[in-house]
Amino acid sequence: MSEVKPIIWIDRDYLKCSGCRMCEVVCSLRHENRIWPEASMIRIFMFVPGVEIPHLCTQCYDYPCVNSCPCEALAVDGKTGAVKVDKEKCSACGVCVNTCPGKIPHLHPNRKHIVICDLCGGDPECAKICQKAGFDALKVIILGQRSDIEKLVARTPREMTNDLAINLYGEKSEEFI
Amino acid sequence: MPGGYAGKILAVNLSEGKIGSVEPEESILRHYIGGRGLATKILWDGLGSRWEDVDPLGAENLLVIVTGPITGYIPGGRICVSGKSPLTNGIVGSTVSGEFPIELKCSGFDGLIISGRSEKPVYVLVTDGHAEIRKADGIWGLDGKQLIRALNHEVVDHLSNAEPRYGEWKEPGILYIGPAGETLNRTAAVMQKWSHAAGYGGYGAVMGSKNLKAIAVKGTGPLPEVENREEVISCLNQILEGTFKSGPLSQLMRLWGTTRNNYPTGFSLSSMPVRNWQEEWHDEKSIGADKFARRLWVKRYWADYGCPVACMKIAVVKTGPFKGAISDGPDYELVAYCGSNLGIFDPDGITYVSCVVDDLGLSGINGANVMGFAAELYQRGILTREDFGGVEPRWGDAEAFGKLAHLIAERRGIGDILAEGTYRAALKISKMKGVDVLPFAVQFKGMEVGAHGIRSGLDWTGSWPMSYALSTQPGDHGSISSAEGEARSILSDSLVYCNISYRAKPDLLYKLFKAITGWDLTPDDWANNKGRRIMQIQRAALLIGGPDVAWDPVKHDDNPPRWYDALSTGPSKGAAPKREYCLKLKREYYRTVGWDVKGIPTSDELRKLGLGDVDVALEKLRKN
Numbered sequence: 001m002s003e004v005k006p007i008i009w010i011d012r013d014y015l016k017c018s019g020c021r022m023c024e025v026v027c028s029l030r031h032e033n034r035i036w037p038e039a040s041m042i043r044i045f046m047f048v049p050g051v052e053i054p055h056l057c058t059q060c061y062d063y064p065c066v067n068s069c070p071c072e073a074l075a076v077d078g079k080t081g082a083v084k085v086d087k088e089k090c091s092a093c094g095v096c097v098n099t100c101p102g103k104i105p106h107l108h109p110n111r112k113h114i115v116i117c118d119l120c121g122g123d124p125e126c127a128k129i130c131q132k133a134g135f136d137a138l139k140v141i142i143l144g145q146r147s148d149i150e151k152l153v154a155r156t157p158r159e160m161t162n163d164l165a166i167n168l169y170g171e172k173s174e175e176f177i
Numbered sequence: 178m179p180g181g182y183a184g185k186i187l188a189v190n191l192s193e194g195k196i197g198s199v200e201p202e203e204s205i206l207r208h209y210i211g212g213r214g215l216a217t218k219i220l221w222d223g224l225g226s227r228w229e230d231v232d233p234l235g236a237e238n239l240l241v242i243v244t245g246p247i248t249g250y251i252p253g254g255r256i257c258v259s260g261k262s263p264l265t266n267g268i269v270g271s272t273v274s275g276e277f278p279i280e281l282k283c284s285g286f287d288g289l290i291i292s293g294r295s296e297k298p299v300y301v302l303v304t305d306g307h308a309e310i311r312k313a314d315g316i317w318g319l320d321g322k323q324l325i326r327a328l329n330h331e332v333v334d335h336l337s338n339a340e341p342r343y344g345e346w347k348e349p350g351i352l353y354i355g356p357a358g359e360t361l362n363r364t365a366a367v368m369q370k371w372s373h374a375a376g377y378g379g380y381g382a383v384m385g386s387k388n389l390k391a392i393a394v395k396g397t398g399p400l401p402e403v404e405n406r407e408e409v410i411s412c413l414n415q416i417l418e419g420t421f422k423s424g425p426l427s428q429l430m431r432l433w434g435t436t437r438n439n440y441p442t443g444f445s446l447s448s449m450p451v452r453n454w455q456e457e458w459h460d461e462k463s464i465g466a467d468k469f470a471r472r473l474w475v476k477r478y479w480a481d482y483g484c485p486v487a488c489m490k491i492a493v494v495k496t497g498p499f500k501g502a503i504s505d506g507p508d509y510e511l512v513a514y515c516g517s518n519l520g521i522f523d524p525d526g527i528t529y530v531s532c533v534v535d536d537l538g539l540s541g542i543n544g545a546n547v548m549g550f551a552a553e554l555y556q557r558g559i560l561t562r563e564d565f566g567g568v569e570p571r572w573g574d575a576e577a578f579g580k581l582a583h584l585i586a587e588r589r590g591i592g593d594i595l596a597e598g599t600y601r602a603a604l605k606i607s608k609m610k611g612v613d614v615l616p617f618a619v620q621f622k623g624m625e626v627g628a629h630g631i632r633s634g635l636d637w638t639g640s641w642p643m644s645y646a647l648s649t650q651p652g653d654h655g656s657i658s659s660a661e662g663e664a665r666s667i668l669s670d671s672l673v674y675c676n677i678s679y680r681a682k683p684d685l686l687y688k689l690f691k692a693i694t695g696w697d698l699t700p701d702d703w704a705n706n707k708g709r710r711i712m713q714i715q716r717a718a719l720l721i722g723g724p725d726v727a728w729d730p731v732k733h734d735d736n737p738p739r740w741y742d743a744l745s746t747g748p749s750k751g752a753a754p755k756r757e758y759c760l761k762l763k764r765e766y767y768r769t770v771g772w773d774v775k776g777i778p779t780s781d782e783l784r785k786l787g788l789g790d791v792d793v794a795l796e797k798l799r800k801n
Contacts, residue, residue: 018487020480021276022417028399033406035249036399037283037482038347046276047329047348049370050476050491055345094342106344109397114344132421133485135478157345168475169493172501176326 007081008119009143009150010127012054014164017137019044019052023126030125031118038109041117042126042138045157048176051164053157054138056126057083057104057117060151065096065105065116074116082119090114102154179203180404181246181693182211183287187308189301191387192236192293196308198286207696211245211287212257213270214671214711219243219290220268221714224261225794229723233263233379234361234386236294242352242367242392243288244278245673246694249400250409252420252484253675254278256288258352258375260383263363264543264598264624266726267719269378269650270670274481275369277350277394278673284396295388302332302349303394313390320536321355321371324391328353332393346395353391354381355538357586361385363598364543364625365586372505372531373481376540377624377653379598408692415685420485420678427486430677431478434488435509436466442509442629443517447749448636450518450628452556452572453549454619454739457630458747461522464512469524479505486678492528499529499575507531507541510654513628514545519552520572533579537586543598546625548581550599551591553617559610566590599625601726616738620652621645622719622728627654632740633749642754643762646735649715660769664708671711710786712770713778717791720777720798730776734763775799 021037021044028036037043042056059081066074066083073089074096076082090113096105097114105114117124123140130138143150165173178184185198201215209218219241224231231237240260248254256278262269281288285306298313316327329348336346351369358365358381365381366374384390403409420427429437443449443459451459462468470477473492480487494502507515507528515534516527534541552570554560562569566589568580584592594605603618619626631639637657638644644657655676656666669676672690683700690698698707722728736754743753767774771782777799783792 015476016478018476018478018480018485019482020485020487021482022485025483029410032399034399034402037279038397039399043347045345045347047333049325050479092342094344097342097344103345107340107342109399111343134421135485135487157347168491169503170495170501172493172503176322 006142006144007059007146008122008140009059010056010119010124011139011141012153013137013139014053014160015167016135017044017052017054018135019046020133020135022129022133023054023138026125026129030120036109039115041115043106045161047157047161048165048173050168051161053160053164055102055104055157058102058150058154059083060101060154061146061148062151064099064101068095068099070095077118080119080122083116084118085114085116087113100154101151103156104154179206179246179694179696181250181401182206183282183285183401185286186243187286187289187303189289189291189308189310190293191291191295191299191310191389194295194310196310199290208707209711210671210707211248212243212272212671212673213259213667214707215243215288216241216257216259216270217268217711217714220259220261221718221791225718225790228261228718228721228794229727231261232724233261233266234382236387238383238386240291240380240383240387240389241288242291244282245671247690248278248673249282249483250403250413250693251416251674251689252486253678254482254484255673255675256281257670257673258367258380259378260380261718263379263382265378265622265651265719266722267649268715269624269653271367271375271378271380272670272673273367273369273373273375274675275350275373276482277352277369279400279482280350280394280396282396282400283398284394285398289392291387291389294386298388298390300328300389300391300393302335303392303396304336305397316390317359318356321353321368321538322536324353324355325351325371328391328393332395336395349393349395351391351393354384355536355586357538357544358382358385359390360586360588360596362539362544362586362588362596363601364540364547364596365538366540368535368538371503372535374535374540376542377650379543381538381540403693404695405692409689412685412689412692416689417485430486430488433466433470434490434506435677436469436490436506436512438509439512440465442513442636446635447633447744447747447752448630448639450513450549450619450630452520453518453553453617454630455553456746457632457744458749459517459522461517463524464516464522464527469506472524473528484675484678488677494525494528497525499525502529502532504528504531504535510628511541511545514542514549518545518549518628519578521575521578522573523575526575529575530578530582533582537582539582539586542627543625544582544585546619547585547595547599547602548578550602550618551581551595554606554614559612559614560591560606564591598623619737619739621737622651622733623726624650624652626652629654630740631736631754632744632752634752635749641762642736643759643766647763647766649712649719651719658766660766661704663712664704667708667711668703706786710788713783713786713788714791716772716778717795721794734776735759
């Protein structure tokens with residue numbers, strides 16, 4: 001049996017997301033040294049009030065984004081399994097957005113390179129603040145083994161909204177989505 | 178530009194279809210800061226010389242919407258909506274929470290000044306450093322939930338088409354009006370999300386009068402640069418630490434929101450409106466937050482940008498005649514005004530009425546106060562089934578009040594009169610029926626009062642019984658008077674932050690303010706100069722009033738007649754403020770805040786504050 005290397009993963013429990021967006025605050029503080037919601041590697045979508053969706057990289061086992069990058073700007077971090085962006089090489093072409101099953105990457109507001117969660121090197125600020133604030137919507141877990149499920153979690157904000165709105169508001173949700 | 182400010186305010190002229198921007202001078206910002214203070218300054222400079230002639234619902238009024246320098250850097254993002262108020266004819270700073278202010282600052286603007294009136298319905302779309310006026314044909318007439326759906330799709334599609342490689346676009350922040358604003362209902366709110374309302378002031382009607390359905394904003398920039406990043410982060414961490422550890426109050430706010438007050442405000446404090454304030458005590462346990470939590474809440478911790486307190490809750494009625502009704506909490510004010518004040522004590526019914534009121538874009542306090550007033554006139558036989566076009570607003574009948582809300586928002590039948598707000602409706606109905614109905618109107622200078630009575634003396638508003646009567650935002654439970662109290666409210670409304678989420682020590686607040694702006698601000702300077710200046714301008718505008726009604730301090734710096742009637746039930750039975758005592762307090766307050774015996778700010782006071790133009794404008798009143 002080949003060696004199984006445990007990696008960390010951010011589990012998301014959408015219905016517990018309060019929409020406080022402290023994750024965007026701390027993510028941008030860490031990576032930009034200022035509060036910058038659109039530069040955050042995790043973004044909260046709220047197409048329907050009450051349906052707040054933390055949207056961030058799920059680290060698919062087969063990394064379609066990395067494999068599709070025409071500039072070789074994306075690579076997998078050997079330690080964390082996160083996707084690393086080489087800002088110099090990235091041409092902001094947007095190919096990785098379209099190969100991502102959840103269209104999760106987005107351009108940095110400077111429009112010069114793509115933004116993908118780097119798991120903060122293994123100790124993600126978003127999950128820490130969510131735990132500290134007591135909402136438990138984002139939680140670091142240890143994945144003993146990679147599987148297809150992480151990739152299934154990568155969904156577009158619209159698709160997730162449609163499902164979660166039904167979960168919260170039932171049949172009434174058809175009027176909101 | 179001082180830290181915390183984007184430095185530009187959008188100037189939208191809807192009559193000419195033109196958009197520009199203004200850069201406020203640093204000296205103005207230093208003195209008036211933002212939000213309520215800056216809006217007051219902008220309004221007075223723009224309209225002060227002809228205040229009494231400006232029709233709040235005419236093209237000449239200005240709709241001023243501004244953030245503050247600390248907005249976004251402190252839990253609870255809020256924005257202040259103002260203008261000449263169609264309720265008080267003065268200036269009300271009405272704040273509302275949500276992501277709109279963050280998006281706005283991230284787009285490079287601190288606020289908007291909207292002037293003129295569009296020929297056709299429009300909305301304004303703000304993006305990075307840019308704004309445009311767009312047709313609102315497809316969204317005019319929509320209720321809140323429909324509007325948010327339609328505009329989210331439209332704006333996100335627009336942004337995606339403009340920049341297809343960007344990735345997924347988040348929804349914009351949206352301020353909007355419901356149908357009640359479109360019909361110039363004086364109790365219409367400026368709304369955000371489904372149930373967030375800038376309710377006091379009647380600014381939904383001002384927006385409607387300008388044919389402006391919504392303002393949508395999507396900014397991708399950072400929050401404006403601050404003076405001292407390290408210090409800001411250090412202050413923010415201390416504030417968050419306090420919030421997480423949750424002093425006893427934050428803890429309760431998180432668990433139950435203001436909904437926790439539903440039962441105790443009636444049962445323990447005897448200060449909750451019941452059947453148009455005919456009583457203020459009840460022992461209705463069905464109204465307790467615990468029942469809302471068990472039966473209705475599908476999300477117990479719901480927050481706006483940057484606020485880990487999460488005092489909001491989402492209530493959904495799952496079964497029965499009101500199935501599908503959704504509201505936030507409802508919070509205490511709505512439970513009181515869409516519940517107990519209408520004699521409704523069942524959570525499903527209260528959530529239903531709140532939902533209807535929100536969807537229509539009526540202010541849950543002001544618009545629902547009108548309904549309580551109308552229902553008492555029905556109870557007394559002054560208004561009849563015929564007057565209501567077949568609707569019978571009996572206490573406790575949630576379905577009937579849902580229908581009445583529609584009559585009011587759509588201005589059908591008697592709704593056309595009730596749409597003028599409680600005070601103006603009372604004047605009209607008195608004339609129409611030949612009966613003086615003002616004694617049943619529970620309002621202050623044209624504005625319906627918040628849901629915290631003064632008669633028992635047990636609520637915070639009752640610590641002295643002239644708290645609402647002497648406020649420059651009369652009736653506003655978030656800005657009650659006492660010289661210190663009002664200065665405090667003007668501070669939170671001008672820096673613009675949420676005074677529920679953030680109750681840390683004042684020194685930390687001033688430290689954060691300095692770290693952001695680089696300016697020293699002291700409680701003394703605020704109370705005696707800066708805050709006082711804003712308050713005096715607001716007072717002047719309120720007294721000048723016009724054009725339809727004006728206020729005589731002798732008569733109108735007072736509680737409504739009902740609040741001098743003794744409470745008839747509960748442990749505070751018999752309690753009521755004494756008129757002579759109130760008069761004494763009034764005289765003392767006038768002296769404390771530099772008003773003459775007629776309640777008009779004195780020349781000395783105004784000159785001392787550098788408000789010579791305000792002094793000149795008040796000359797006419799002094800001669801009367």
